[in-house]
Amino acid sequence: MTVAHPRLKPPSAAPLAALALIFGALPAQAQAPHGSDAPQLDDVVVTGTRTERRLADTPVATEVITRSEIEASGAVNVADLLTSRTGIEVFSALQGEGIRLQGLDSKHVLILVDGRRITGRLSGTVDLTRYPIESIERVEIVRGGSSALYGSEAMAGVINLITRQAKESLSFETQGLYGSLNTGVFSGTMSQTSEAFDTRITAGWRRQDAYDLTPGTPGTTGNALNEVTLSNNSSFKLSRDRQVKTHLDYYNRGQYGIDSSTTGAVFDRTNHTESFSGSIEPQFTLPGLANLKVSAYYNHYRDQYLKDQRNSNALDQYEQTVDQLAQLQVQDERAIGLDHLLTSGAEIAYERLSTDRLNAAYGDRKRAALYAQDEWQALPSLVVLPGLRADLDSRYGTNVAPKVALRYDATQAVTLRASLGTGFRAPDFKELLLQFQNVSAGYEIVGNPNLGPETSTSLNVGLDSRLASWAWISANLYQNEVANLIQTELARAGTADTITQYRYVNVASAMTRGIEASLRIQPFTGFVLEPGYTLNDTLDRSTGLLLEGRSLHKGTLTARYQHEPWGLGIYVRGALNGERPFHSKANAVTSTTMAPAFTTLEARLAKSLSRQLSAHVQGSNLLNVTDPVYTPMQPLTLLAGLTARF
Amino acid sequence: MIIMRLPLHHPAARFAFAGLFAASLAGCAPNLAGAGTDPTTQTNTDTQPLSEEQNGITVHTSVVDADVAKTNTFTYFSFGTGAVASPATPSTSVDWDIAFKSTTIIANSGVSGAGTVSVKRHAGADFDALTKADASGYVIDAADGADSDTAVDNGFLLGDAWYHYAGAPTHLVTPKDHVYVVRANSGKYYKMKVVSYYDAAGTARYVTFKWAEITSPD
Numbered sequence: 001m002t003v004a005h006p007r008l009k010p011p012s013a014a015p016l017a018a019l020a021l022i023f024g025a026l027p028a029q030a031q032a033p034h035g036s037d038a039p040q041l042d043d044v045v046v047t048g049t050r051t052e053r054r055l056a057d058t059p060v061a062t063e064v065i066t067r068s069e070i071e072a073s074g075a076v077n078v079a080d081l082l083t084s085r086t087g088i089e090v091f092s093a094l095q096g097e098g099i100r101l102q103g104l105d106s107k108h109v110l111i112l113v114d115g116r117r118i119t120g121r122l123s124g125t126v127d128l129t130r131y132p133i134e135s136i137e138r139v140e141i142v143r144g145g146s147s148a149l150y151g152s153e154a155m156a157g158v159i160n161l162i163t164r165q166a167k168e169s170l171s172f173e174t175q176g177l178y179g180s181l182n183t184g185v186f187s188g189t190m191s192q193t194s195e196a197f198d199t200r201i202t203a204g205w206r207r208q209d210a211y212d213l214t215p216g217t218p219g220t221t222g223n224a225l226n227e228v229t230l231s232n233n234s235s236f237k238l239s240r241d242r243q244v245k246t247h248l249d250y251y252n253r254g255q256y257g258i259d260s261s262t263t264g265a266v267f268d269r270t271n272h273t274e275s276f277s278g279s280i281e282p283q284f285t286l287p288g289l290a291n292l293k294v295s296a297y298y299n300h301y302r303d304q305y306l307k308d309q310r311n312s313n314a315l316d317q318y319e320q321t322v323d324q325l326a327q328l329q330v331q332d333e334r335a336i337g338l339d340h341l342l343t344s345g346a347e348i349a350y351e352r353l354s355t356d357r358l359n360a361a362y363g364d365r366k367r368a369a370l371y372a373q374d375e376w377q378a379l380p381s382l383v384v385l386p387g388l389r390a391d392l393d394s395r396y397g398t399n400v401a402p403k404v405a406l407r408y409d410a411t412q413a414v415t416l417r418a419s420l421g422t423g424f425r426a427p428d429f430k431e432l433l434l435q436f437q438n439v440s441a442g443y444e445i446v447g448n449p450n451l452g453p454e455t456s457t458s459l460n461v462g463l464d465s466r467l468a469s470w471a472w473i474s475a476n477l478y479q480n481e482v483a484n485l486i487q488t489e490l491a492r493a494g495t496a497d498t499i500t501q502y503r504y505v506n507v508a509s510a511m512t513r514g515i516e517a518s519l520r521i522q523p524f525t526g527f528v529l530e531p532g533y534t535l536n537d538t539l540d541r542s543t544g545l546l547l548e549g550r551s552l553h554k555g556t557l558t559a560r561y562q563h564e565p566w567g568l569g570i571y572v573r574g575a576l577n578g579e580r581p582f583h584s585k586a587n588a589v590t591s592t593t594m595a596p597a598f599t600t601l602e603a604r605l606a607k608s609l610s611r612q613l614s615a616h617v618q619g620s621n622l623l624n625v626t627d628p629v630y631t632p633m634q635p636l637t638l639l640a641g642l643t644a645r646f
Numbered sequence: 647m648i649i650m651r652l653p654l655h656h657p658a659a660r661f662a663f664a665g666l667f668a669a670s671l672a673g674c675a676p677n678l679a680g681a682g683t684d685p686t687t688q689t690n691t692d693t694q695p696l697s698e699e700q701n702g703i704t705v706h707t708s709v710v711d712a713d714v715a716k717t718n719t720f721t722y723f724s725f726g727t728g729a730v731a732s733p734a735t736p737s738t739s740v741d742w743d744i745a746f747k748s749t750t751i752i753a754n755s756g757v758s759g760a761g762t763v764s765v766k767r768h769a770g771a772d773f774d775a776l777t778k779a780d781a782s783g784y785v786i787d788a789a790d791g792a793d794s795d796t797a798v799d800n801g802f803l804l805g806d807a808w809y810h811y812a813g814a815p816t817h818l819v820t821p822k823d824h825v826y827v828v829r830a831n832s833g834k835y836y837k838m839k840v841v842s843y844y845d846a847a848g849t850a851r852y853v854t855f856k857w858a859e860i861t862s863p864d
Contacts, residue, residue, distance in 0.1 A: 252675055262816040265848025272675035306678040312847030314714050318679050586813075 046115060047140040047160040048405075049375065049385070050149050051291075051333050051343055059375060059383040059407035061417045061462045061476065063141040067164070070133055072560060072571045074604035074618035074639075076177075076185060076206065078136065078161060079128035084575035084600050086532035086556050087143065087476075087516035091549060092632050095255070095271065095303075096127030102143055102478050103512030103536045103550050104156035108425060108456070110146070112160040113277075114247065119323040119351075120275055120301035124428065130251060130273070134175065134187040135202045135231050137164040143478065143516075145423030145458040148387040148403030151347070151369055155423030155456040156480065163247070165233050166191040166198035172646055179639030183208040199234040210257055211635060213628035219260035221632050223271070227253040241285035247297075251275045265309055272304040290334035299325045321355040341375040353429040357436050359447065363429035366394040373403075381409040391424075395432060396452050399424050413466040420459050427451035431486050431504045443500040445488055452506050456482040472520040479513035487542075509541040518556075526563060532556040545590065551578040551597070567608030574601040582630065595630035599623055612646045700774055705858045707841070712746035712851040720745040720752070725828065725836045725857065743830045746853050749809050749819060749843070751802040754831060756787035758798055761831045765801025771825040773856070779827050779835035781863035801826060808840055819843040819850070827860070835862050 044052045048060025055064060065081060075081035079097040083090045089100040098106035107124030110117075118126065139161055146154035170192045177185040187204035210224040231249035238244065255271040279297030286292055301324070307317040331345035347369045354362035373387030385405040392398050403421035410416055427448075434447040462476035485508035494500035518532035534554040538547035555576040562569050579594040604618035617640045624636040696707045706728055710721045722731040722742035733739030740761040745752050754761030764784035768776060787800040802808045808826070812818040821840040828836045838857035845852035 254675070261848055262818050263844045263848040263850055264846075265844075270678060272678060274675050302675075304675065304678040309847055309849065312845070312849055314845075314847070314849040320679065 043138075045140050046162070047112075047142045047158055049343065049373065050115065050331065050345070051341075059385045059417070060142055060405050060419065061460065061464075063143075065139040065141075067137050070136060070138070072569060072604065072606070073573065073602070074571065074616065075133050077129045077133055078131040078139065080602075080620070081133060081136075081139065082128065082159075084556055084558075084573045084602065086518050086554075087534050087536075088141075089550065089554075089577075090128075093122070093125040093127060095122055095273070096129035098125035099128060099159070100550070101141075101156040101159070102458075102480055102516075103514065103538045103547060104456075104480060104482065107428075108153065108155035108423070108454075108482070110150055110152075110154040110158045112150075112158060114163055114279075115160060116277070116279060116295070116297050117299070117325060117327065117349075118275075118277070118301075119299040119325045120273070120303065121323075121428070122303070122321075123430075127273075130253070130275070131161055132187070132204045132206065132227070132229050134189065134204050135163050135229070135249075137162045143476065144419050144460040145401070145403065145421035145456050145480070147391075147399075147401035147423040148389045148421060149371060149373065151367075151371075151389060151391050151401075152424060152426040152453070155425055155454070155458070155482065163231065163233055164189075164191075164200060164202070165235065166193045166200040169193055173644070175641060175643045177639045177641035180637040181209040181211055181634075183637065183639060185639075185641070196237050197234065198237075199232065201232050202230070204229040213626045213632060213635070217260045218258055218266050220257045221628055222634050223255040223257040223269075225253060225255045227251075243283050245279075245281040245283065247277070247279045247281075249275075249277055259307070265312075265315060267315070268308045268310065270304075270306045270308070273302070275299065275301045286334070288334065290332060293329075293331045293333075295327075295329045295331075297327055299323075319356045321353070323351070323353045325349065325351045339377045342372065343375070344370075344372040346370050355429075358429065358433040359435035360433055363433045365426075365429075367426075368392045383407040391426075393426055393453075395449075396427065399426075399453050399455075415464045416462070417464070418459075418461045420457070423456040423458065424453040426453050427486055427504070434504070437499070442494055443502060446491070446501060446503045448504045451486060451504060452484060454482065454484050454486060454506070456480055470522045473517070474520075475515065475517040477513075477515055479511070481509070481511050483509045485509060485542075507542065510547060511539045511541060512547070512550075513537050526561055528558075528560045530556075530558040532558075543590070545583055545592065546581045548582050549580050549595075551580050553578040567614070569604075569606040571604045571606075572602070574599060580630070596627070598625045598627070598631050600625065600633070612644055614643050616641055616643070700858075701777065703777065703858045703860070705856055707854065707856045709845060709852055709854045710746050712843075712853045713748055714849060714851045716851075718747070720747045725830045725834070725859070726832050740831045743828060743836075748851055749807075749811070750797045751800075751808065751853075752798055753787050753800050753802070753828070756798075756800075757789050758787035758800070762786075762829075763831055764829045766827045767801050767806070768825040768827065769806060770823050773825050773837065773839050776825055776827070776837050776860065778861040779829070779837075779863050784827075784829055801828075809843065833862075835860050 043055045043064060045055050045058055045062045045064060046052055048058045048062045055062065070081060073081060079090055082088050082099055087102060090097050099109060100106060101109045105124065106126065111126045139159065141157065141159050143157040146158050150158055168191060173189040175187050185206045187202065189200065189202045191200045206227045208225055210220040211222040213221040229251050234246045236244045251274065253273045257269045259267040259269050277297065277299040279295060281293060281295040284292040303321045305319045309315040327347060327349040329345060329347040331343065333343045336342050349367040352362055352364040369389060369391045371389035373385060376384045378384045387403045390398060390400045401422045401424060403419065405419035408416045431451055432447045432449055434445055437444040458478065458480040460476055460478045464474045466472050484506040486504050486506055487508045488502040489505045489507060491503040492501040514534060514536040516534050518530055521529045536550055536552060538550050540547055558573045560571050576599050577597060579597045582593045582595055583590050601622040602620045603622060604616060606614055606616040608614045619638045621633050621636050625631055625633055626635050697704050710723055710730060712721060713719055722733055722736060722745045724731045724741060725743050731742040733741050736742065736759065738760045740754065742754055743763050752758040753763040753765050755763045764786045766780060766783045785801050787798045790797060791799050797803050808822060808824055810820045810822055825837055825839050828838060830836060836857050837860050838855050840853060840855045842854040844850055
């Protein structure tokens with residue numbers, strides 16, 4: 001018998017439309033507007049369940065930013081794309097930009113590329129400017145503790161960057177942009193499909209000058225950069241029920257800046273960041289409505305940092321970080337009866353980090369995990385999704401993370417989703433192994449090999465509803481409780497012979513809760529307006545203070561207009577971020593400063609010149625917010641470019 | 647060639663695929679280790695004093711490395727030679743007068759050394775106008791007492807220490823407007839004033855001070 005299961009999507013691209021609905025028609029979903037950049041309900045998402053599901057069917061609330069919205073927005077990298085979005089905060093990090101989700105730190109957000117873990121967190125933050133947009137097909141965002149599927153770091157949620165696959169028989173695409181700060185962006189893509197083999201190759205280059213928000217000092221605020229990327233996705237179709245996907249990418253970025261200190265010292269700073277990743281994924285369709293996926297991958301990340309003091313070498317500094325990850329995973333997805341879809345998998349991984357300041361030449365860990373989830377159609381309108389994952393880590397032992405998600409189709413126009421999930425974050429190598437001495441200030445910070453994971457519980461309750469044929473609402477209430485947060489604590493007071501010692505311990509706890517709501521209005525064809533609002537209330541339970549840098553209120557607005565007869569597209573996106581608390585401690589007294597509210601605004605105007613060619617102009621930070629202390633954003637930037645497809 | 651066996655039908659596709667592999671082989675970043683380009687630190691570590699005449703007195707300016715490398719060692723200075731001294735056993739030597747480590751300045755006396763160096767602070771005094779040493783009020787180095795620091799107690803550090811520390815975020819160390827009169831091991835008197843804690847390149851722990859021999863008390 002070869003009847004396909006209604007929700008089980010075979011890995012080979014069998015037409016979903018042909019799949020019969022076995023157990024009665026599902027209620028029609030809250031239809032998103034067609035003919036816009038909105039995610040379509042037939043779009044496939046993977047992040048919520050780790051298996052391919054139609055957006056309309058997934059039991060786990062998944063936000064999707066589609067390729068057409070990515071292109072309309074003019075974003076150059078993933079950090080740009082996530083700026084001004086409901087429930088997401090993009091902030092300037094040590095290097096590049098990181099994000100917070102639901103008020104939790106970037107170290108509590110799992111970043112995946114095609115479902116694979118990545119390497120290269122610096123102080124816990126993944127720099128999302130590292131991911132150029134030309135190779136991204138879509139971005140999927142799942143909120144709430146998801147360690148039951150993904151393991152470590154999936155506390156606030158998961159952001160999965162899905163890369164582009166070959167689509168047409170043979171096509172080429174190139175784009176060039178030039179503008180403020182001598183920014184130049186150039187990318188080229190070749191895509192080919194055939195019966196047995198698909199491949200897509202993308203190469204990109206970007207450069208820009210440094211900028212300076214503090215003209216009184218010799219130092220710069222934003223780095224000059226020079227970036228090269230190369231990537232390839234291929235798929236070998238061996239037979240109807242077997243295929244092998246491969247992926248390769250290389251990234252190389254130089255960043256150049258000037259630092260100046262109050263003592264008069266001036267430093268030329270250079271960063272070279274490189275990453276390489278490769279993967280191979282055989283996929284099999286098994287008899288009896290089952291799929292089997294095997295995946296092996298390797299990531300190599302290398303960051304070099306050189307601080308070169310001018311007129312001296314007394315304070316010159318060089319640091320190198322190499323982070324490697326190898327992982328093997330197997331996942332089986334099968335239908336059991338008509339009402340159950342069982343997904344189960346196993347992973348083993350080896351990670352190794354070498355960097356200065358560790359008490360050993362390198363730190364490494366082995367990890368093994370087993371997970372399973374059952375997608376159970378309990379009633380025609382109710383899906384229940386329990387899941388469980390057990391992780392075994394060579395550094396601290398086992399951790400078990402459960403989760404349950406519900407999806408209830410209340411009426412044809414209203415879908416409710418709820419999830420109660422747990423998350424954890426394994427202590428990183430710095431927290432385990434750091435050996436850092438500041439002799440002149442008389443203290444040292446040491447790692448703690450006995451650390452356990454940070455843990456969290458999160459509750460999300462959401463609603464998607466069609467209010468009218470031209471209006472949709474989506475709202476989500478969340479609360480996250482985070483415990484065992486790792487912080488430094490005084491381990492030994494200094495004496496005449498020993499300096500003061502601080503060490504990492506699992507002590508702190510925090511809470512975040514709030515609302516993420518957005519409305520989508522399409523008053524007439526071609527025009528979409530999306531206002532959004534985020535309430536994000538936070539509490540550091542250890543100190544009773546608000547968590548630093550989070551806005552309590554954030555309002556967002558996106559407007560898009562496509563005038564087909566003229567081939568004209570207009571995209572405007574803005575966010576009003578409320579004031580943010582920052583704490584400082586002097587003489588054991590904590591004082592809180594509220595950084596002023598600020599507004600970000602981006603816009604893009606595109607015009608088709610012919611079937612192959614389109615021109616565009618775009619601007620970011622149009623209100624020119626330049627606060628070097630709290631909001632060191634790149635000043636008003638204007639770019640103009642051309643895109644050719646043939 | 648593996649590349650040629652791939653089912654890439656179009657020559658452009660083959661070209662692009664081969665280009666990707668060639669570029670990925672060539673593309674690694676240069677190694678930055680040791681790429682700091684400056685010559686070794688410039689003349690500012692040279693403790694040969696710069697000298698100039700003021701009111702008939704020769705005023706010298708010296709820069710000493712007050713443990714820039716953070717190896718927890720003192721740099722010893724002799725007013726007699728006007729230069730850094732390298733005593734084999736500093737604790738028994740009288741070939742140095744004062745010594746520097748970070749913000750700590752010690753005198754060769756009491757708990758710090760075998761010498762007889764003593765120091766008197768002239769808070770806020772005019773360096774140029776001070777041409778004759780007082781007869782009394784000099785202190786030798788004593789063990790750390792009840793003050794806030796953990797360094798020895800002496801004329802430079804006890805109570806109103808020679809520097810002001812700004813704390814976070816700048817951590818700047820700024821000399822106060824004090825002039826010190828030092829009675830050296832030789833029995834001669836010298837006035838000195840710290841000018842800066844930083845060298846011209848902005849490196850901390852380069853203590854710059856000006857000094858001159860003055861008339862002994864009657």
